[in-house]
Amino acid sequence: MEITLEERKILLSIARESISSAFGGKPEISAEYPARPLFTSHCGAFVTLTAGGRLRGCVGFILSDKPLIETIKDAALYAAFEDHRFMPLKENELDNIKIEISILSEPFPMNGYDDIVIGRHGLILEEKGRRGLLLPQVPVEHKMDRDSYLDAICEKTGFPPGYWRNKQLKMSLFTADVFGEKEEE
Numbered sequence: 001m002e003i004t005l006e007e008r009k010i011l012l013s014i015a016r017e018s019i020s021s022a023f024g025g026k027p028e029i030s031a032e033y034p035a036r037p038l039f040t041s042h043c044g045a046f047v048t049l050t051a052g053g054r055l056r057g058c059v060g061f062i063l064s065d066k067p068l069i070e071t072i073k074d075a076a077l078y079a080a081f082e083d084h085r086f087m088p089l090k091e092n093e094l095d096n097i098k099i100e101i102s103i104l105s106e107p108f109p110m111n112g113y114d115d116i117v118i119g120r121h122g123l124i125l126e127e128k129g130r131r132g133l134l135l136p137q138v139p140v141e142h143k144m145d146r147d148s149y150l151d152a153i154c155e156k157t158g159f160p161p162g163y164w165r166n167k168q169l170k171m172s173l174f175t176a177d178v179f180g181e182k183e184e185e
Helices: 005-021 068-081 091-096 137-141 146-156
Strands: 044-051 054-061 097-104 122-127 130-134 171-174 176-180
Touching (some): 005 097, 005 176, 068 097, 137 146
Antiparallel strands (some): 044 054, 122 130
16 A cells, blocks of 8 residues: 555654654644544554654554554553653653554565565564564664564564574564654655
């Protein structure tokens, strides 16, 4: 699904206003948005927050039973206040965070590790009752090759690096349309 610049700006605004509303700022967003199939689609989405170029929160949904606008609101709030890796965002940090949104394709099965294209595919590992996800931009941002990307998804899921070398793991791939405030300014 092609996402226009206007749609990107609207979704970024929704994410920021959703976080801001938690501090008693602007009221929760209830404005009418242009009728767009994207806004009512049930895509998975992640919201990533950074401050000073460092990760400050990232939460999302692989699939969603809500319209995308609601999914973005929820993911933004969870990234700001519920990401267990970070303390909840404080109001004085709000002006310093940058927001990035990843709108996910439907996951599809991986046939083998050679299917993975760095920068194009995100990874979902489901193994022994655990699940981990890495967005497609992660290996690019961290200058990973395929092997280190596979090591990273293993570690994120609670397995040792190199665990993937012992057997073919149950993994799915997805693509994402990724955009953020820094490119919009």
